[in-house]
Amino acid sequence: MPEFWIGHRRYRTKKDAGEAVQEVLYRYTVGSIVDGEEDHLLLLDLLDLHHEAAEKIGPGVEAFAIAPPQRGPYPGFEVIRTDGSRIDFSYLTCLKPPTHRQQVLNVMRDEVKATINAYFASRQAAGTLLSDQSRTPLETTNTAVSYFRGPSFVEIAEAFARSAGGWETIELTPSTEPGLGRFSDRDLARQWFTHHQERAELGLLSTRENQRRPRT
Known part of the structure:
Protein backbone atom coordinates (compact mmCIF):
# COMPACT_ATOMS: atom_id res chain seq x y z
CA MET A 1 0.00 0.00 0.00
CA PRO A 2 1.47 3.43 -0.95
CA GLU A 3 2.48 6.07 1.58
CA PHE A 4 -0.02 8.77 2.56
CA TRP A 5 0.45 12.47 3.33
CA ILE A 6 -1.57 14.86 5.49
CA GLY A 7 -0.03 18.26 4.85
CA HIS A 8 3.70 17.84 5.45
CA ARG A 9 3.20 14.69 7.56
CA ARG A 10 4.28 11.47 5.90
CA TYR A 11 2.73 8.15 6.89
CA ARG A 12 3.82 4.71 5.74
CA THR A 13 0.27 3.81 4.71
CA LYS A 14 -3.20 5.38 4.70
CA LYS A 15 -4.01 3.04 7.62
CA ASP A 16 -1.19 4.65 9.63
CA ALA A 17 -2.53 8.10 8.77
CA GLY A 18 -6.00 7.08 9.92
CA GLU A 19 -4.63 5.75 13.19
CA ALA A 20 -2.84 9.07 13.82
CA VAL A 21 -6.14 10.91 13.37
CA GLN A 22 -7.98 8.43 15.58
CA GLU A 23 -5.37 8.96 18.29
CA VAL A 24 -6.33 12.65 18.34
CA LEU A 25 -10.05 11.83 18.27
CA TYR A 26 -9.93 9.55 21.30
CA ARG A 27 -7.52 11.66 23.34
CA TYR A 28 -10.27 14.22 23.97
CA THR A 29 -13.67 13.79 25.57
CA VAL A 30 -16.93 14.39 23.68
CA GLY A 31 -17.75 18.10 23.65
CA SER A 32 -14.21 19.24 24.38
CA ILE A 33 -12.09 21.57 22.23
CA VAL A 34 -9.03 20.17 20.47
CA ASP A 35 -6.63 22.56 22.18
CA GLY A 36 -3.27 20.94 21.36
CA GLU A 37 -1.53 23.09 18.74
CA GLU A 38 -0.13 20.16 16.75
CA ASP A 39 -3.49 18.38 16.93
CA HIS A 40 -5.23 21.52 15.64
CA LEU A 41 -2.77 21.88 12.76
CA LEU A 42 -3.16 18.21 11.84
CA LEU A 43 -6.94 18.62 11.64
CA LEU A 44 -6.60 21.77 9.53
CA ASP A 45 -4.48 19.89 7.00
CA LEU A 46 -6.80 16.89 7.20
CA LEU A 47 -9.86 19.05 6.50
CA ASP A 48 -8.13 20.44 3.41
CA LEU A 49 -8.38 16.92 1.95
CA HIS A 50 -12.18 16.86 2.24
CA HIS A 51 -13.96 17.15 -1.13
CA GLU A 52 -16.26 19.78 0.42
CA ALA A 53 -13.51 21.59 2.34
CA ALA A 54 -14.59 25.09 1.28
CA GLU A 55 -18.16 24.47 2.41
CA LYS A 56 -17.05 22.91 5.70
CA ILE A 57 -14.60 25.72 6.48
CA GLY A 58 -16.91 28.57 5.51
CA PRO A 59 -15.61 31.92 6.83
CA GLY A 60 -12.67 30.24 8.59
CA VAL A 61 -11.78 27.79 11.35
CA GLU A 62 -11.73 29.01 14.93
CA ALA A 63 -11.27 25.57 16.51
CA PHE A 64 -12.17 21.89 16.37
CA ALA A 65 -14.31 20.01 18.87
CA ILE A 66 -15.18 16.38 19.49
CA ALA A 67 -18.76 15.79 18.36
CA PRO A 68 -21.06 13.16 19.89
CA PRO A 69 -21.90 10.12 17.75
CA GLN A 70 -24.42 10.78 14.98
CA ARG A 71 -24.58 7.31 13.48
CA GLY A 72 -23.27 4.35 15.41
CA PRO A 73 -21.30 4.42 18.65
CA TYR A 74 -18.29 6.52 17.63
CA PRO A 75 -17.65 10.25 18.16
CA GLY A 76 -16.40 12.51 15.37
CA PHE A 77 -14.92 15.92 14.65
CA GLU A 78 -16.74 19.23 14.48
CA VAL A 79 -15.55 22.49 12.94
CA ILE A 80 -16.19 25.63 15.00
CA ARG A 81 -16.14 28.47 12.50
CA THR A 82 -15.02 32.03 13.15
CA ASP A 83 -18.66 33.20 12.98
CA GLY A 84 -19.62 30.78 15.77
CA SER A 85 -21.42 28.28 13.55
CA ARG A 86 -20.56 24.58 13.72
CA ILE A 87 -20.50 21.70 11.25
CA ASP A 88 -19.32 18.12 11.49
CA PHE A 89 -16.95 16.40 9.06
CA SER A 90 -15.92 12.80 8.46
CA TYR A 91 -12.21 12.12 8.78
CA LEU A 92 -12.73 8.93 6.75
CA THR A 93 -13.96 11.05 3.83
CA CYS A 94 -10.81 13.16 4.13
CA LEU A 95 -8.64 10.06 3.82
CA LYS A 96 -10.08 9.08 0.44
CA PRO A 97 -7.69 9.48 -2.53
CA PRO A 98 -7.40 13.14 -3.68
CA THR A 99 -9.07 14.18 -6.90
CA HIS A 100 -6.99 15.28 -9.88
CA ARG A 101 -7.98 18.87 -9.10
CA GLN A 102 -6.63 18.55 -5.55
CA GLN A 103 -3.40 17.04 -6.86
CA VAL A 104 -2.95 19.86 -9.38
CA LEU A 105 -3.64 22.48 -6.71
CA ASN A 106 -0.95 20.93 -4.50
CA VAL A 107 1.52 21.00 -7.38
CA MET A 108 0.57 24.59 -8.21
CA ARG A 109 1.40 25.65 -4.67
CA ASP A 110 4.76 23.90 -4.94
CA GLU A 111 5.52 25.46 -8.33
CA VAL A 112 5.19 29.01 -6.90
CA LYS A 113 6.94 28.32 -3.60
CA ALA A 114 9.88 30.48 -4.70
CA THR A 115 7.57 33.51 -4.98
CA ILE A 116 6.21 32.97 -1.46
CA ASN A 117 9.69 32.49 0.01
CA ALA A 118 11.02 35.57 -1.79
CA TYR A 119 8.17 37.71 -0.46
CA PHE A 120 8.81 36.61 3.11
CA ALA A 121 12.57 37.21 2.71
CA SER A 122 11.93 40.73 1.34
CA ARG A 123 9.73 41.63 4.30
CA GLN A 124 12.28 40.22 6.73
CA ALA A 125 15.12 42.14 5.07
CA ALA A 126 13.08 45.36 5.18
CA GLY A 127 12.38 44.88 8.88
CA THR A 128 8.61 44.86 8.32
CA LEU A 129 7.62 41.61 10.01
CA LEU A 130 4.28 43.04 11.12
CA SER A 131 0.83 41.57 10.69
CA ASP A 132 -0.85 43.45 7.84
CA GLN A 133 -4.15 42.85 9.61
CA SER A 134 -3.50 43.69 13.26
CA ARG A 135 -0.14 45.51 12.87
CA THR A 136 1.33 43.42 15.69
CA PRO A 137 5.03 42.46 15.47
CA LEU A 138 5.67 38.93 14.22
CA GLU A 139 8.33 36.36 15.02
CA THR A 140 9.76 34.35 12.11
CA THR A 141 8.31 31.20 13.67
CA ASN A 142 4.84 32.77 13.95
CA THR A 143 4.39 34.24 10.48
CA ALA A 144 2.32 33.15 7.48
CA GLU A 158 -9.16 28.27 -11.00
CA ALA A 159 -8.73 31.09 -13.51
CA PHE A 160 -5.51 29.55 -14.81
CA ALA A 161 -7.06 26.09 -15.10
CA ARG A 162 -9.93 27.53 -17.15
CA SER A 163 -7.49 29.28 -19.48
CA ALA A 164 -5.55 26.02 -19.90
CA GLY A 165 -8.68 24.09 -20.90
CA GLY A 166 -9.71 22.64 -17.54
CA TRP A 167 -8.15 20.72 -14.66
CA GLU A 168 -8.02 17.40 -16.51
CA THR A 169 -5.85 18.88 -19.26
CA ILE A 170 -3.05 19.69 -16.78
CA GLU A 171 -0.78 16.66 -16.69
CA LEU A 172 1.55 15.94 -13.77
CA THR A 173 4.74 13.93 -13.54
CA PRO A 174 4.72 10.82 -11.30
CA SER A 175 4.80 11.78 -7.64
CA THR A 176 8.08 11.21 -5.83
CA GLU A 177 7.75 13.61 -2.86
CA PRO A 178 4.96 14.72 -0.40
CA GLY A 179 2.19 13.64 -2.73
CA LEU A 180 3.53 16.11 -5.28
CA GLY A 181 4.78 15.83 -8.81
CA ARG A 182 5.44 18.68 -11.23
CA PHE A 183 3.77 20.03 -14.33
CA SER A 184 4.73 17.67 -17.15
CA ASP A 185 4.66 20.62 -19.57
CA ARG A 186 7.37 22.94 -18.28
CA ASP A 187 6.22 25.74 -20.57
CA LEU A 188 2.80 25.50 -18.93
CA ALA A 189 4.54 25.59 -15.54
CA ARG A 190 6.25 28.86 -16.51
CA GLN A 191 2.91 30.26 -17.67
CA TRP A 192 1.39 29.35 -14.30
CA PHE A 193 4.29 30.95 -12.42
CA THR A 194 3.79 34.21 -14.37
CA HIS A 195 0.00 34.07 -13.99
CA HIS A 196 0.34 33.69 -10.22
CA GLN A 197 3.02 36.36 -9.90
CA GLU A 198 0.88 38.91 -11.76
CA ARG A 199 -2.24 38.30 -9.66
CA ALA A 200 -1.13 37.36 -6.15
CA GLU A 201 -1.50 40.16 -3.59
CA LEU A 202 0.51 38.79 -0.69
CA GLY A 203 0.61 39.93 2.90
CA LEU A 204 1.77 38.75 6.31
CA LEU A 205 -0.39 37.47 9.15
CA SER A 206 0.37 35.70 12.38
CA THR A 207 0.01 31.94 12.16
CA ARG A 208 -3.16 32.10 14.27
CA GLU A 209 -4.70 34.90 12.19
CA ASN A 210 -4.04 32.89 9.05
CA GLN A 211 -5.44 29.69 10.56
CA ARG A 212 -8.74 31.46 11.26
CA ARG A 213 -9.15 32.51 7.63
CA PRO A 214 -10.78 30.34 4.95
CA ARG A 215 -8.20 27.81 3.71
CA THR A 216 -7.97 29.08 0.14
Whole structure:
Protein backbone atom coordinates (compact mmCIF):
# COMPACT_ATOMS: atom_id res chain seq x y z
CA MET A 1 0.00 0.00 0.00
CA PRO A 2 1.47 3.43 -0.95
CA GLU A 3 2.48 6.07 1.58
CA PHE A 4 -0.02 8.77 2.56
CA TRP A 5 0.45 12.47 3.33
CA ILE A 6 -1.57 14.86 5.49
CA GLY A 7 -0.03 18.26 4.85
CA HIS A 8 3.70 17.84 5.45
CA ARG A 9 3.20 14.69 7.56
CA ARG A 10 4.28 11.47 5.90
CA TYR A 11 2.73 8.15 6.89
CA ARG A 12 3.82 4.71 5.74
CA THR A 13 0.27 3.81 4.71
CA LYS A 14 -3.20 5.38 4.70
CA LYS A 15 -4.01 3.04 7.62
CA ASP A 16 -1.19 4.65 9.63
CA ALA A 17 -2.53 8.10 8.77
CA GLY A 18 -6.00 7.08 9.92
CA GLU A 19 -4.63 5.75 13.19
CA ALA A 20 -2.84 9.07 13.82
CA VAL A 21 -6.14 10.91 13.37
CA GLN A 22 -7.98 8.43 15.58
CA GLU A 23 -5.37 8.96 18.29
CA VAL A 24 -6.33 12.65 18.34
CA LEU A 25 -10.05 11.83 18.27
CA TYR A 26 -9.93 9.55 21.30
CA ARG A 27 -7.52 11.66 23.34
CA TYR A 28 -10.27 14.22 23.97
CA THR A 29 -13.67 13.79 25.57
CA VAL A 30 -16.93 14.39 23.68
CA GLY A 31 -17.75 18.10 23.65
CA SER A 32 -14.21 19.24 24.38
CA ILE A 33 -12.09 21.57 22.23
CA VAL A 34 -9.03 20.17 20.47
CA ASP A 35 -6.63 22.56 22.18
CA GLY A 36 -3.27 20.94 21.36
CA GLU A 37 -1.53 23.09 18.74
CA GLU A 38 -0.13 20.16 16.75
CA ASP A 39 -3.49 18.38 16.93
CA HIS A 40 -5.23 21.52 15.64
CA LEU A 41 -2.77 21.88 12.76
CA LEU A 42 -3.16 18.21 11.84
CA LEU A 43 -6.94 18.62 11.64
CA LEU A 44 -6.60 21.77 9.53
CA ASP A 45 -4.48 19.89 7.00
CA LEU A 46 -6.80 16.89 7.20
CA LEU A 47 -9.86 19.05 6.50
CA ASP A 48 -8.13 20.44 3.41
CA LEU A 49 -8.38 16.92 1.95
CA HIS A 50 -12.18 16.86 2.24
CA HIS A 51 -13.96 17.15 -1.13
CA GLU A 52 -16.26 19.78 0.42
CA ALA A 53 -13.51 21.59 2.34
CA ALA A 54 -14.59 25.09 1.28
CA GLU A 55 -18.16 24.47 2.41
CA LYS A 56 -17.05 22.91 5.70
CA ILE A 57 -14.60 25.72 6.48
CA GLY A 58 -16.91 28.57 5.51
CA PRO A 59 -15.61 31.92 6.83
CA GLY A 60 -12.67 30.24 8.59
CA VAL A 61 -11.78 27.79 11.35
CA GLU A 62 -11.73 29.01 14.93
CA ALA A 63 -11.27 25.57 16.51
CA PHE A 64 -12.17 21.89 16.37
CA ALA A 65 -14.31 20.01 18.87
CA ILE A 66 -15.18 16.38 19.49
CA ALA A 67 -18.76 15.79 18.36
CA PRO A 68 -21.06 13.16 19.89
CA PRO A 69 -21.90 10.12 17.75
CA GLN A 70 -24.42 10.78 14.98
CA ARG A 71 -24.58 7.31 13.48
CA GLY A 72 -23.27 4.35 15.41
CA PRO A 73 -21.30 4.42 18.65
CA TYR A 74 -18.29 6.52 17.63
CA PRO A 75 -17.65 10.25 18.16
CA GLY A 76 -16.40 12.51 15.37
CA PHE A 77 -14.92 15.92 14.65
CA GLU A 78 -16.74 19.23 14.48
CA VAL A 79 -15.55 22.49 12.94
CA ILE A 80 -16.19 25.63 15.00
CA ARG A 81 -16.14 28.47 12.50
CA THR A 82 -15.02 32.03 13.15
CA ASP A 83 -18.66 33.20 12.98
CA GLY A 84 -19.62 30.78 15.77
CA SER A 85 -21.42 28.28 13.55
CA ARG A 86 -20.56 24.58 13.72
CA ILE A 87 -20.50 21.70 11.25
CA ASP A 88 -19.32 18.12 11.49
CA PHE A 89 -16.95 16.40 9.06
CA SER A 90 -15.92 12.80 8.46
CA TYR A 91 -12.21 12.12 8.78
CA LEU A 92 -12.73 8.93 6.75
CA THR A 93 -13.96 11.05 3.83
CA CYS A 94 -10.81 13.16 4.13
CA LEU A 95 -8.64 10.06 3.82
CA LYS A 96 -10.08 9.08 0.44
CA PRO A 97 -7.69 9.48 -2.53
CA PRO A 98 -7.40 13.14 -3.68
CA THR A 99 -9.07 14.18 -6.90
CA HIS A 100 -6.99 15.28 -9.88
CA ARG A 101 -7.98 18.87 -9.10
CA GLN A 102 -6.63 18.55 -5.55
CA GLN A 103 -3.40 17.04 -6.86
CA VAL A 104 -2.95 19.86 -9.38
CA LEU A 105 -3.64 22.48 -6.71
CA ASN A 106 -0.95 20.93 -4.50
CA VAL A 107 1.52 21.00 -7.38
CA MET A 108 0.57 24.59 -8.21
CA ARG A 109 1.40 25.65 -4.67
CA ASP A 110 4.76 23.90 -4.94
CA GLU A 111 5.52 25.46 -8.33
CA VAL A 112 5.19 29.01 -6.90
CA LYS A 113 6.94 28.32 -3.60
CA ALA A 114 9.88 30.48 -4.70
CA THR A 115 7.57 33.51 -4.98
CA ILE A 116 6.21 32.97 -1.46
CA ASN A 117 9.69 32.49 0.01
CA ALA A 118 11.02 35.57 -1.79
CA TYR A 119 8.17 37.71 -0.46
CA PHE A 120 8.81 36.61 3.11
CA ALA A 121 12.57 37.21 2.71
CA SER A 122 11.93 40.73 1.34
CA ARG A 123 9.73 41.63 4.30
CA GLN A 124 12.28 40.22 6.73
CA ALA A 125 15.12 42.14 5.07
CA ALA A 126 13.08 45.36 5.18
CA GLY A 127 12.38 44.88 8.88
CA THR A 128 8.61 44.86 8.32
CA LEU A 129 7.62 41.61 10.01
CA LEU A 130 4.28 43.04 11.12
CA SER A 131 0.83 41.57 10.69
CA ASP A 132 -0.85 43.45 7.84
CA GLN A 133 -4.15 42.85 9.61
CA SER A 134 -3.50 43.69 13.26
CA ARG A 135 -0.14 45.51 12.87
CA THR A 136 1.33 43.42 15.69
CA PRO A 137 5.03 42.46 15.47
CA LEU A 138 5.67 38.93 14.22
CA GLU A 139 8.33 36.36 15.02
CA THR A 140 9.76 34.35 12.11
CA THR A 141 8.31 31.20 13.67
CA ASN A 142 4.84 32.77 13.95
CA THR A 143 4.39 34.24 10.48
CA ALA A 144 2.32 33.15 7.48
CA VAL A 145 2.29 34.57 3.96
CA SER A 146 -1.39 35.03 3.12
CA TYR A 147 -3.59 35.99 0.16
CA PHE A 148 -6.08 37.82 2.38
CA ARG A 149 -5.76 41.19 0.57
CA GLY A 150 -6.73 40.05 -2.92
CA PRO A 151 -7.92 37.02 -4.86
CA SER A 152 -7.40 33.76 -2.99
CA PHE A 153 -4.89 31.20 -4.19
CA VAL A 154 -7.73 28.94 -5.33
CA GLU A 155 -9.35 31.77 -7.31
CA ILE A 156 -6.04 32.45 -9.07
CA ALA A 157 -5.58 28.74 -9.76
CA GLU A 158 -9.16 28.27 -11.00
CA ALA A 159 -8.73 31.09 -13.51
CA PHE A 160 -5.51 29.55 -14.81
CA ALA A 161 -7.06 26.09 -15.10
CA ARG A 162 -9.93 27.53 -17.15
CA SER A 163 -7.49 29.28 -19.48
CA ALA A 164 -5.55 26.02 -19.90
CA GLY A 165 -8.68 24.09 -20.90
CA GLY A 166 -9.71 22.64 -17.54
CA TRP A 167 -8.15 20.72 -14.66
CA GLU A 168 -8.02 17.40 -16.51
CA THR A 169 -5.85 18.88 -19.26
CA ILE A 170 -3.05 19.69 -16.78
CA GLU A 171 -0.78 16.66 -16.69
CA LEU A 172 1.55 15.94 -13.77
CA THR A 173 4.74 13.93 -13.54
CA PRO A 174 4.72 10.82 -11.30
CA SER A 175 4.80 11.78 -7.64
CA THR A 176 8.08 11.21 -5.83
CA GLU A 177 7.75 13.61 -2.86
CA PRO A 178 4.96 14.72 -0.40
CA GLY A 179 2.19 13.64 -2.73
CA LEU A 180 3.53 16.11 -5.28
CA GLY A 181 4.78 15.83 -8.81
CA ARG A 182 5.44 18.68 -11.23
CA PHE A 183 3.77 20.03 -14.33
CA SER A 184 4.73 17.67 -17.15
CA ASP A 185 4.66 20.62 -19.57
CA ARG A 186 7.37 22.94 -18.28
CA ASP A 187 6.22 25.74 -20.57
CA LEU A 188 2.80 25.50 -18.93
CA ALA A 189 4.54 25.59 -15.54
CA ARG A 190 6.25 28.86 -16.51
CA GLN A 191 2.91 30.26 -17.67
CA TRP A 192 1.39 29.35 -14.30
CA PHE A 193 4.29 30.95 -12.42
CA THR A 194 3.79 34.21 -14.37
CA HIS A 195 0.00 34.07 -13.99
CA HIS A 196 0.34 33.69 -10.22
CA GLN A 197 3.02 36.36 -9.90
CA GLU A 198 0.88 38.91 -11.76
CA ARG A 199 -2.24 38.30 -9.66
CA ALA A 200 -1.13 37.36 -6.15
CA GLU A 201 -1.50 40.16 -3.59
CA LEU A 202 0.51 38.79 -0.69
CA GLY A 203 0.61 39.93 2.90
CA LEU A 204 1.77 38.75 6.31
CA LEU A 205 -0.39 37.47 9.15
CA SER A 206 0.37 35.70 12.38
CA THR A 207 0.01 31.94 12.16
CA ARG A 208 -3.16 32.10 14.27
CA GLU A 209 -4.70 34.90 12.19
CA ASN A 210 -4.04 32.89 9.05
CA GLN A 211 -5.44 29.69 10.56
CA ARG A 212 -8.74 31.46 11.26
CA ARG A 213 -9.15 32.51 7.63
CA PRO A 214 -10.78 30.34 4.95
CA ARG A 215 -8.20 27.81 3.71
CA THR A 216 -7.97 29.08 0.14
